[in-house]
Amino acid sequence: MEIPTEFILYHTAGCHLCDKARALIAQIPYLIVKEIEIGDSAQLMDCYGTKIPVLFSTKTQAALNWPFTLQDIIQAIQVDKN
Template sequence: MNTSSTRLILYHTAGCHLCDEARQLLTRIPEITVEEVEIGDDPLLTERYGMRIPVLLQPESGLSLDWPFTLNAIRQWTGPI
């Protein structure tokens, strides 16, 4: 059994109902650790992700997954957890 967790970054912003949906979805995968990053605090992040949020990022690989995503899509994207 793999006891390590997969770390993901969730780019989001305040008042984003899709971000709230993504956050709820991510709570259903206990094997991942999610760091939330508010894009509104950084003009570069706002420019990069503003029209795409919520966005998941695998910090080790640099791969991103744009909304809409499902539990199955997250599991396939992260590989075996």
């Protein structure tokens, strides 16, 4: 059994790219993802507004900016576990 890995998905409402990111994430059942709406924070909008969706590792503080692939996510998980 895989050890759960925790990430944050920064997203916003109506973002079709965020939906694509969710579909990729859903293919990794042991990945725990907390979703954060960037529209609720001016600071998050400034930071991620042109980069979303962004998958952010809570452990390494590394970010995957869109576009990313399933393989990119898997590699980020491997780095996160080391």
